[in-house]
Every structure is written in C-alpha cells, then in structure tokens.
Amino acid sequence: MVTCSVGFLKENWSMFDPPLPLSYLKGFNCIGFDTLNKVYLEYDECWWGSLEGIQFVWDSAKRKKMLEGDDxxxxxDLTGFDPVVGLPNVLVGWVGGEGAVLMEAFSADLIGQHCTQVLREITGNTEIPIPKRCTRCCEEEMATSPLACSIDNDTSNRALAVIGSP
Known part of the structure; x- marks a missing residue:
C-alpha cells in the first residue's frame, strides 16, 4: 500500500502496475488545492498584541496588475499571518498558488522585508520591525520538488466521489 499526494499521482500515473483506473486519472485533473507554502517571521518581541491573526482581503487580480514586474x-498570494501557538514572538504567513512558487526565487531575508512591507501597508503601522529571522517551509523548494506536485483546484468538487472511493 502506498499513500501519495494527488499531485504526485497525477504526475506519475504511469509508474503504477496495475494501472490506475481511468476514472481516477480524469478525476486528478479536476481536483486539488495548489501549492501552499508557509513563512515564519520571528521578532525580538510580539508587536501585534492580542491580535489572533491578520487576514488580507484584497482584489488579487487588481493587486497583481499594480505590482506587475515588481519583486x-x-x-x-499571501493570505495573512497568524501567531504561532507556543511561540509568542512568531507569526506564520500563508502563501498559495503562483506566489508560493515565485517566492522561492528570493532569499529568506528579502521575503521577510516583503512581508514587513505588506504588514505595514495593511495595518497602517509603519513601525512594524523587520523580523530578526524569516524561515520558509520551502527551504528545500517544496513547491517545485517532484515529490510535492500540486494541481489546479476544481471548485465544484466533481471528482471527489470518484477518487474518494476504494
């Protein structure tokens, strides 16, 4: 028995013997949740007080047009930041889709600066410090790794019943 991500199954369907059912292969083309990376920002001290998280609500298409060609x-594709339980001076940010892949081209320090720029913009607090450390879950390039394949999302979930069956 083997347990693989749907993205891995989609990319490596031909390695299975007996072959995967055609209905599964068709289903793999319809579901998924795309690439998702995390960014951890560590500060000397907590600057966000009792906030339970900061979630970004913006028009991504409009923002992408505005930032076109910019690092x-x-x-x-950054959706927000949440405090990390047990680490009172650390925030975790969530980056999905194309942004998760694009961010892998940048150093952790530059990502920390970009995150600070966004946090300052969203909160209006220009005093937010640059984190003393930025750690990415994609340090080993998970988003582009052949073992961590991603697929596009089927928002109608048509294929769930097919590939969810034994």
Missing part, C-alpha cells in the same frame, strides 16, 4: 508580486 513583491508574489505577495498577492
């Missing part, structure tokens, strides 16, 4: 384009 910070990847931040259009």
């Amino acid at each position: 910070t384009l990847w931040t259009c």
Whole structure:
C-alpha cells in the first residue's frame, strides 16, 4: 500500500502496475488545492498584541496588475499571518498558488522585508520591525520538488466521489 499526494499521482500515473483506473486519472485533473507554502517571521518581541491573526482581503487580480514586474508580486498570494501557538514572538504567513512558487526565487531575508512591507501597508503601522529571522517551509523548494506536485483546484468538487472511493 502506498499513500501519495494527488499531485504526485497525477504526475506519475504511469509508474503504477496495475494501472490506475481511468476514472481516477480524469478525476486528478479536476481536483486539488495548489501549492501552499508557509513563512515564519520571528521578532525580538510580539508587536501585534492580542491580535489572533491578520487576514488580507484584497482584489488579487487588481493587486497583481499594480505590482506587475515588481519583486513583491508574489505577495498577492499571501493570505495573512497568524501567531504561532507556543511561540509568542512568531507569526506564520500563508502563501498559495503562483506566489508560493515565485517566492522561492528570493532569499529568506528579502521575503521577510516583503512581508514587513505588506504588514505595514495593511495595518497602517509603519513601525512594524523587520523580523530578526524569516524561515520558509520551502527551504528545500517544496513547491517545485517532484515529490510535492500540486494541481489546479476544481471548485465544484466533481471528482471527489470518484477518487474518494476504494
């Protein structure tokens, strides 16, 4: 028995013997949740007080057009930051889709600066410090790794019943 991500199954369907059912292969083309990376920002001290998180609500298409050609384009797919339980001076940010792949081209320090720029813009607080450390879950290039394949999302979930069956 083997357990693989749907993205891996989609990319490596031919390696299975017996072959995967055609209905599964068709289903793989309809579902998924795309690439998702995390960014951890560590500060000397908590500057966000009792906030339970900061979620960004913006028009991604409009923002992408505004930032076209800019290094910070990847931040259009940044959805927000949450405090990390047990680490009172650390925030975790969530980056999905194309932005998750784009951010892998940048150093952790530059990503920390970009995140600070967005946090300052969203909160209006120009005093937010640059994090003392920025750590990415994609340090080993998870978004582009052949073992961590992603696929486009089927928002209608048509294929769930097919590939969810034994």
